[in-house]
Amino acid sequence: MATFKxxxxxxxxxxxxxxxxxxxxxxxxxxMGILAGHAPFVAELAIGEMKIKNAGEEVRYFVSGGFMDISAERVMILADEAMDVREIDVERxxxxxxxxxxKLGKLKEDRDIAATQKALQEALTKVRLAEQHL
Structure with missing residues (x-):
């Protein structure tokens, strides 16, 4: 199968x-799934999982926001945070x-609430992904 960087x-x-x-x-x-030869594309990333397949092996990563740029030669992920799910500290x-x-119950400012909601979503997604990997 064809590969890309x-x-x-x-x-x-x-x-x-x-x-x-x-x-x-x-x-x-x-x-979104990406194979070699994908058309050029730019997308905003959401909090979630990234699966990478190569040579019959699959590796999973936690990704927290950012952007993806697909070109003819490569796929570049510019993420706020990215880590192998095997490295996630579930208890933390x-x-x-x-x-x-x-903290959410005590906040009044919309921007503080949004930042705290994002932190909560990131933490819960990390827990889910790490527990799936166990």
Whole structure:
């Protein structure tokens, strides 16, 4: 099967650079699958899971927002946060979710509420993905 270059970059570091046969991830419009030769495309990413398939192996990542740029040669993921689901600390993510839930009840400003809701969604998604991997 044909492959393409996949790069995943966060503000902190380059998370991944490898060849891939297939990538599936969540965009703001829904889940999207990418194969080699995909038409050029740019999409906003949503909080969710990214599946990468290559040489019969599948690796899963947590991705928190950002953008995806598909060109003829590569797929570049510019994510707010990205990590292999095997690296997620489930207990820490559960604590982050609890803190966000408690904080939500006390907030008054819309922008603070939105940021806290995003943090809660990120933490709950990490827990779900990590528990699926166990």
């Amino acid at each position: 996949l790069e995943v970059i966060t503000p902190q570091k380059k998370v991944l650079e490898q060849e891939a046969e297939f990538v599936m991830l969540r965009t703001s419009e829904g889940d 993510s559960k604590k982050e979710a609890e803190v966000a839930k408690q």
